[in-house]
Amino acid sequence: MKIDLSKGLGRKDFDPVGMKGFYSTELKEQALDWGNKKKYPTLTTFEIPNSELAKLNIKVFDPNSPADMKEWARYVREGRKGTLVHHYDAVSGPMLMNPSDFKKGAPPKIEGQQLALYTQKAADMFDTHQISVNPLADECP
Numbered sequence: 001m002k003i004d005l006s007k008g009l010g011r012k013d014f015d016p017v018g019m020k021g022f023y024s025t026e027l028k029e030q031a032l033d034w035g036n037k038k039k040y041p042t043l044t045t046f047e048i049p050n051s052e053l054a055k056l057n058i059k060v061f062d063p064n065s066p067a068d069m070k071e072w073a074r075y076v077r078e079g080r081k082g083t084l085v086h087h088y089d090a091v092s093g094p095m096l097m098n099p100s101d102f103k104k105g106a107p108p109k110i111e112g113q114q115l116a117l118y119t120q121k122a123a124d125m126f127d128t129h130q131i132s133v134n135p136l137a138d139e140c141p
Contacts, residue, residue, distance in 0.1 A: 001044055001133045003123040013076045014059075014091035014116045016084045021091075021116035022123060030095075030112045032136065041136035048129040056122050059086065061093030063110060068093075073108055089122040090115055 008020025015021050024046070025031050035041035061072040076096050078084035080103065094110035102108050117123050 001042070001130065002127050003117065005117065005120065005123055011080055011082045012116070013079050013096055013114065014084070014086075014093070014118075015079045015082075016086050016118065017082060019118055021118055022126075023114050023116045024126070025112065025114050027113055035136050043132075043134045043136055044130060045132045045134075046126050046129050047131050048125065052125060052129065056089040056119075056125065057087075058115075059088045059091045061091075063094045069110075072110075076102070076108065089119040090117045092116075 003022045005020060005022055008015070008022060010020040012021060012023065023034075025034070028043075031043055035043055061075070062068045063072075072093050075084060075086075075091070075093075080096075080099060092113070092115040095112045095114050096102055097109040097111045098106060117126060
């Protein structure tokens, strides 16, 4: 499987204007949950050395930092509106679990972890370090 950045849905948590991200997670249960929501669910595993990840310009939101979470909320609000501007290779942080309520002004509910890729440089790095693709259902191609 090669990452195709054009296949994303767009207007998700960290998506900048006019771009779609490839969303991944370090959490296996979360990955399985995401996979099972797709028509052809698969679990793709990547093993990328930290020395390689350090070559990417990654924005990281620490869920334990009030300042980070304030900026995270702005990113998510603007990303989902389609007005976010950033030039990172990737963005990492928690997921927004109540998008409809958040859009109406409710405080965000966060959970899990996600890393969204936005540049071909990041996608190529992940492609290079892909170690497995496992179908989660018998009918996967």
